[in-house]
């Protein structure tokens with residue numbers, strides 16, 4: 452059999468990739484990295500500006516996960532969230548829910564003092 456340089460390269464690429472896979476699951480930043488996709492609307496670390504859309508920081512983990520599942524299935528109506536929810540696996544949603552649940556909710560802001 453003729454030695455194929457390309458095949459040898461392909462094989463070594465495959466083997467060098469293999470050890471990277473388990474470490475991906477152990478990445479302690481995985482939840483935050485996934486949750487960063489939500490920051491634009493739900494605020495940095497899950498505290499949205501003025502609470503619109505609702506803040507996610509410090510919310511119950513399983514409730515957040517279930518809400519995402521309900522967006523996925525269409526059980527819960529949405530304007531945009533069903534599209535976001537569909538992009539994630541259950542494992543990713545668990546990581547995202549755990550991340551937001553662990554964030555500190557920002558103190559509620561009092562309305563600006565009225566001046567008469």
Ligand code: HEC
Pocket residue numbers: 485486488489490491492493504505507515518519528529530531532533535536547
């Ligand atoms: C483009 C803006 C946008 C992005 C990005 C976004 N959301 Fe939302 N989110 C909304 C809006 C708007 C609602 C209100 C429901 C609706 O109309 O879709 C909402 C509602 C929710 C709710 C329900 C909150 C409640 O108390 O009713 C959860 C949970 C949620 N989003 C989680 C997430 C997660 C997790 C991500 C990231 C994967 C994310 N969202 C990304 C805009 C966004």
